Amino acid sequence: MTNTREQMLARLRTNPLGEVPAPELEVRRFAWSLDEAVEKFELMLKAVRAEVYHVGHDWPCLLAEQLTQAGARNLYYGPEGPLSQRLTRGWPETGPQLAALDRPIEETRETLFDQADAGFTSCVAGIAETGSLVLWPTPAEPRLLSLVPPIHCVLIERDQIRSTLHELIVQESWCKGMPTNALLISGPSKSADIEQTLAYGVHGPERLLVLIQ
Amino acid sequence: MTTELRVRAAQALGRDRVRANIRRAMDGLIDKRRAAFPDTEELERLRDQGKAIRDHALAKLPALLEQLEQNCTANGIRVHWAQDADAANGIILDIIRRHGGTAIIKGKSMVSEEIGLNRFLEEKGVEPIETDLGELIIQLAQEHPSHIVAPAVHKDRREIAELFNRHYPDEPYSEDIERLTAMARRVMRERFKATKIGLSGVNFAVAETGTLCLIENEGNGRLSTTAPDVHIAVTGIEKVVARLEHLAPLLTLLTRSATGQPITTYVNMISGPRKPEELDGPHEVHLVLLDNGRSRIHADPELRATLRCIRCAACMNHCPVYVRIGGHGYGTVYPGPIGAILEPQLQGLARQGELAQASTLCGACAAVCPVRIPIPQLLNRLRFEQAQAGRKDAGAGAWMERHLWRLWAWIYASPARYERFMGLVTSLGWLAKISVGPWARTRTAPRIAKRSLHDLAREEGLSND
Numbered sequence: 272m273t274n275t276r277e278q279m280l281a282r283l284r285t286n287p288l289g290e291v292p293a294p295e296l297e298v299r300r301f302a303w304s305l306d307e308a309v310e311k312f313e314l315m316l317k318a319v320r321a322e323v324y325h326v327g328h329d330w331p332c333l334l335a336e337q338l339t340q341a342g343a344r345n346l347y348y349g350p351e352g353p354l355s356q357r358l359t360r361g362w363p364e365t366g367p368q369l370a371a372l373d374r375p376i377e378e379t380r381e382t383l384f385d386q387a388d389a390g391f392t393s394c395v396a397g398i399a400e401t402g403s404l405v406l407w408p409t410p411a412e413p414r415l416l417s418l419v420p421p422i423h424c425v426l427i428e429r430d431q432i433r434s435t436l437h438e439l440i441v442q443e444s445w446c447k448g449m450p451t452n453a454l455l456i457s458g459p460s461k462s463a464d465i466e467q468t469l470a471y472g473v474h475g476p477e478r479l480l481v482l483i484q
Numbered sequence: 485m486t487t488e489l490r491v492r493a494a495q496a497l498g499r500d501r502v503r504a505n506i507r508r509a510m511d512g513l514i515d516k517r518r519a520a521f522p523d524t525e526e527l528e529r530l531r532d533q534g535k536a537i538r539d540h541a542l543a544k545l546p547a548l549l550e551q552l553e554q555n556c557t558a559n560g561i562r563v564h565w566a567q568d569a570d571a572a573n574g575i576i577l578d579i580i581r582r583h584g585g586t587a588i589i590k591g592k593s594m595v596s597e598e599i600g601l602n603r604f605l606e607e608k609g610v611e612p613i614e615t616d617l618g619e620l621i622i623q624l625a626q627e628h629p630s631h632i633v634a635p636a637v638h639k640d641r642r643e644i645a646e647l648f649n650r651h652y653p654d655e656p657y658s659e660d661i662e663r664l665t666a667m668a669r670r671v672m673r674e675r676f677k678a679t680k681i682g683l684s685g686v687n688f689a690v691a692e693t694g695t696l697c698l699i700e701n702e703g704n705g706r707l708s709t710t711a712p713d714v715h716i717a718v719t720g721i722e723k724v725v726a727r728l729e730h731l732a733p734l735l736t737l738l739t740r741s742a743t744g745q746p747i748t749t750y751v752n753m754i755s756g757p758r759k760p761e762e763l764d765g766p767h768e769v770h771l772v773l774l775d776n777g778r779s780r781i782h783a784d785p786e787l788r789a790t791l792r793c794i795r796c797a798a799c800m801n802h803c804p805v806y807v808r809i810g811g812h813g814y815g816t817v818y819p820g821p822i823g824a825i826l827e828p829q830l831q832g833l834a835r836q837g838e839l840a841q842a843s844t845l846c847g848a849c850a851a852v853c854p855v856r857i858p859i860p861q862l863l864n865r866l867r868f869e870q871a872q873a874g875r876k877d878a879g880a881g882a883w884m885e886r887h888l889w890r891l892w893a894w895i896y897a898s899p900a901r902y903e904r905f906m907g908l909v910t911s912l913g914w915l916a917k918i919s920v921g922p923w924a925r926t927r928t929a930p931r932i933a934k935r936s937l938h939d940l941a942r943e944e945g946l947s948n949d
Contacts, residue, residue: 275565275566275567276553276565278567279567279721279773279775279779280549282775282779282783283545283546283549283721283779283782284546285783286779286782286783287785288544288545288546289543289785291540291543291544292540293540293726293727294533294536294540296533296729296732296733299733315746319749372763373763375763375764376763380677381677384676384677400746401746401747403747403751408762408765409762410759410761410762410763413762413763413764413765414706414764414765415710415711415764418703418706418707418710419707419711435732436731436732436736437729437733440728440731440732441729445693445728446693446728446729448693449693449695449753449755450755451755451758451762451765452754453753454706454750454752455747455750456750457746457747457748457750460701460703460749460750461701461702461749462617462618462701462702463634463701463743464617464618464635464636465621465636465639465644465661465664465665466508466509466640466641467508467509467512467513467634467637470661470662470664470665470666472666472669473617473665473668473669473701473702473703473704474615474669474672474676474703474707475702475707475749475750476703
């Protein structure tokens with residue numbers, strides 16, 4: 272195997288390589304005010320059928336109400352997540368059942384796939400240009416929480432929103448250390464593989480609820 | 485001249501339903517791409533950046549591959565090097581066997597098509613499960629993708645409804661697209677839950693951070709790379725880029741060029757397996773780096789531009805030949821203009837050289853390519869090489885062609901000869917109907933004017949200047 276590696280690299284090294292300078296990229300960004308950025312963010316998300324709500328401190332009540340209307344029996348969340356205290360404290364008794372996801376997937380696979388109706392996560396940023404939520408899943412909020420339940424709910428704060436991915440990557444120095452998994456999520460899961468016609472809710476969540484605070 | 489390509493093209497032209505399906509889809513994709521780039525200046529700036537990023541990566545390819553390996557390894561990703569399709573298939577099978585796998589869930593991967601992975605695994609008793617809706621349709625129909633982004637683009641909803649009905653008799657028959665999509669979700673759910681090994685392609689591999697970037701809309705790609713214990717990613721060596729920041733222009737170019745989307749639903753950046761404190765994600769991540777002829781393409785300074793490709797498929801969407809014969813007309817894994825330059829290089833001119841003829845050289849492909857691959861120029865280069873090679877074993881046809889061109893050059897080299905020749909052609913115009921032969925069977929034959937343009941111009945008092 273090492274041999275194959277050496278052969279492949281050696282072959283490439285004998286090719287004329289030349290001096291091609293590293294591209295000097297001007298950071299692609301838009302000079303939007305925060306209000307403009309939030310407006311664009313919301314517009315782009317709604318264009319791909321995400322549901323956007325502007326919320327205050329009582330957001331857990333609003334979320335519970337939406338989930339009840341959707342017929343969700345439960346909401347899975349990470350009890351160590353950055354918003355979990357606010358979520359549990361504000362959660363109405365009449366709301367769907369809050370279910371903590373804090374065990375390895377090997378123990379929770381069955382319930383997550385078969386029982387979970389909704390999942391709640393925080394996010395690290397938003398991207399206005401494309402209406403994207405940026406998630407860096409952590410041990411507190413694992414990857415499948417935003418993927419397996421049919422409804423994914425996210426709370427984002429207004430000042431987390433940047434204009435472009437380029438701006439975000441550069442400003443936050445992503446190159447200095449990436450998590451095991453970083454995600455951009457822009458709407459509920461969809462496909463246009465049949466006659467180029469959009470159908471929502473393929474393998475990921477059918478609904479994406481975005482709460483902007 | 486009856487060759488394989490011509491026979492396939494003629495067959496493809498006879499499939500009216502497929503042609504209608506492809507035409508409709510391509511018209512839609514062309515409109516969506518145009519709407520996604522309202523600002524032409526921005527588009528051209530982005531294309532310059534895309535080209536510069538890819539050129540830089542290819543010029544530093546060996547160093548970047550080493551850096552990628554080093555950073556992936558530091559992150560816990562195991563890197564494998566594969567000379568060709570057999571080697572890649574062998575590596576993948578070894579990993580599957582080591583984990584006692586009998587099935588794998590697959591996210592969409594054109595490289596896995598290139599190496600014939602599904603057939604190989606089936607022969608070895610491993611079930612490959614395609615999870616992308618388009619790929620699932622193709623797998624059930626036992627066909628190959630006809631488009632690199634939309635693999636089932638040649639099928640319409642009725643065909644898909646019948647296909648699903650045959651394979652999933654317990655599900656109610658429906659021709660409704662939302663219901664068909666929901667059916668795929670139900671069918672795949674158990675497989676996502678239970679399958680221990682997942683396989684995916686890679687859109688970009690970032691050397692600087694050891695990150696694999698994958699884009700998709702359905703969530704099947706995320707599930708295939710997150711839910712199983714083992715994730716195997718397979719990619720061509722050319723997919724590497726130097727810096728994480730380079731993803732930004734490339735992603736916006738790729739998704740807007742491909743389907744007119746500002747971004748795909750999911751952009752999945754994987755930089756390692758599950759850490760001990762994490763609750764989910766695969767315990768093992770493998771990266772298979774495939775050469776399979778790419779280093780040979782890399783050796784030629786002109787043809788190297790082929791490797792800039794980011795697989796958006798805009799060239800085929802805009803190609804008058806692709807739109808008419810569809811992906812299956814080409815008979816190769818990669819169809820369309822990019823296929824017509826890539827396949828002859830991957831498989832050799834002797835096997836696929838004729839593909840370079842499958843173009844009108846209209847230039848639409850180059851006009852839309854997000855990384856400015858000069859496809860017509862490369863097609864000409866391959867045609868030239870093939871003609872050179874053809875001289876050695878030239879048949880009667882080639883002898884005739886060569887001498888006709890020599891005669892043509894001789895006539896066109898002198899204004900006097902040219903004028904006399906054109907006069908002759910004009911006066912013999914009545915023969916044209918006979919000489920265009922089969923071409924006029926399904927078309928109206930052109931009528932040659934009684935007098936030449938030169939003649940008419942002279943009469944109007946215009947000079948050659």
